[in-house]
Ligand code: SAH
């Protein structure tokens with residue numbers, strides 16, 4: 036099956052969508068449908084699941100009504116994320132009523148959080164599988180096909196799926212995500228991830244480099260290295276593994292991936308302000324193909340709140356990190372995550388968050404109001420005491436400020452010329468290309484009459500800008 040799959044993949048190489056969907060081939064005797072929610076790690080895991088299922092003779096379909104197996108890869112990060120999944124499950128109910136043989140499975144963080152309780156709460160679910168248990172999917176599916184509901188939510192200290200080659204789902208054939216580690220050892224008090232993803236572990240460096248090399252050879256031109264805290268990547272090869280026995284830090288890994296080819300762009304996410312080192316910053320500066328962009332979640336601009344969140348840095352530490360980044364890479368783009376209305380946050384402390392945003396001038400932020408999660412340290416220790424209306428108003432202030440800063444930052448790029456990797460035809464017009472610059476800003480520009488294709492690099496001069504897109508022309 037693996038060989039046949041490779042063939043399908045090869046044939047699709049030039050096509051629009053890279054993933055071998057069931058309609059493309061008749062080598063698969065059953066069909067699965069998968070929907071992913073949450074962070075990029077979940078989307079990346081779905082590609083591992085697709086690979087495991089392909090080996091079992093399941094081909095992917097984009098239409099859940101024709102699937103034998105419907106999977107939801109779920110997220111628990113905020114209450115709303117879980118609500119979305121529950122609503123989605125209800126949408127599958129009608130189809131399942133008409134087609135009782137169809138299996139419905141819940142994967143990912145919500146499966147891990149709720150475990151077997153999921154089967155009691157949602158009667159239409161047949162399978163509950165946690166993020167470290169995907170290798171057992173074939174057995175669990177067989178059990179479920181026999182009419183027995185099945186659950187595996189065991190977390191692992193070793194599993195990294197290092198040897199599984201992900202099947203790229205819905206890929207543009209240019210950019211891909213590569214998981215370099217799993218789990219998280221930080222105990223941010225608001226966060227459910229350490230409970231749903233388990234202990235932090237780093238993936239074998241050789242397997243990462245070979246996956247990236249393979250992607251490059253297949254025409255991909257950008258990889259994003261993924262982990263909840265990439266700066267704490269640390270891999271020690273075992274004595275029976277081939278090659279060097281030296282331990283690999285994140286800076287070393289970045290360099291090894293950058294050396295694959297100057298034409299392969301490297302991005303990474305997420306960095307933790309306490310862990311990002313000068314070594315990483317200097318490595319970024321040394322290689323043109325490591326993108327000058329860092330996503331550095333701040334969460335709050337107030338030291339007392341940061342302490343309650345157990346982020347382990349202060350406001351000043353964060354501001355100094357940003358200063359250091361700009362010293363080493365003056366052109367580095369920055370983005371962040373912010374939470375409004377965490378337990379006990381005062382009006383002045385909220386103002387501190389706004390002032391950090393002013394000082395750092397992020398190009399973009401993911402902004403949330405605090406959502407208490409069952410089982411987290413904050414739920415056990417603190418009262419969720421900020422009224423929803425206050426959280427919402429503070430969030431609106433944060434969003435308004437970020438929109439202004441984004442608009443100013445984007446306008447500040449007018450007149451500049453950037454190297455852009457072409458990713459796709461623009462969604463707005465088939466006459467335009469869309470790509471990103473090193474700083475992760477989207478740039479749209481007319482195709483003109485040059486013979487270009489996705490994956491090519493061009494230089495684009497910016498003429499106008501909105502708060503989320505640069506618009507320019509090739510030079
Ligand atoms: N590992 C990453 C973040 C993963 S979760 C990091 O440490 O930065 C993505 C973002 O969701 C977090 O940065 C945080 O801003 C937000 N988030 C996490 N838990 C939350 C909660 N309980 N309520 C609101 N936002 C939350």
Ligand code: SF4
Nearest residue numbers: 219221223226228263
């Ligand atoms: Fe959650 Fe903190 Fe880990 Fe990020 S670093 S995943 S916010 S516990």
Ligand code: F3S
Nearest residue numbers: 073074110111112144
């Ligand atoms: Fe959500 Fe799990 Fe990612 S909770 S954000 S899918 S690690």
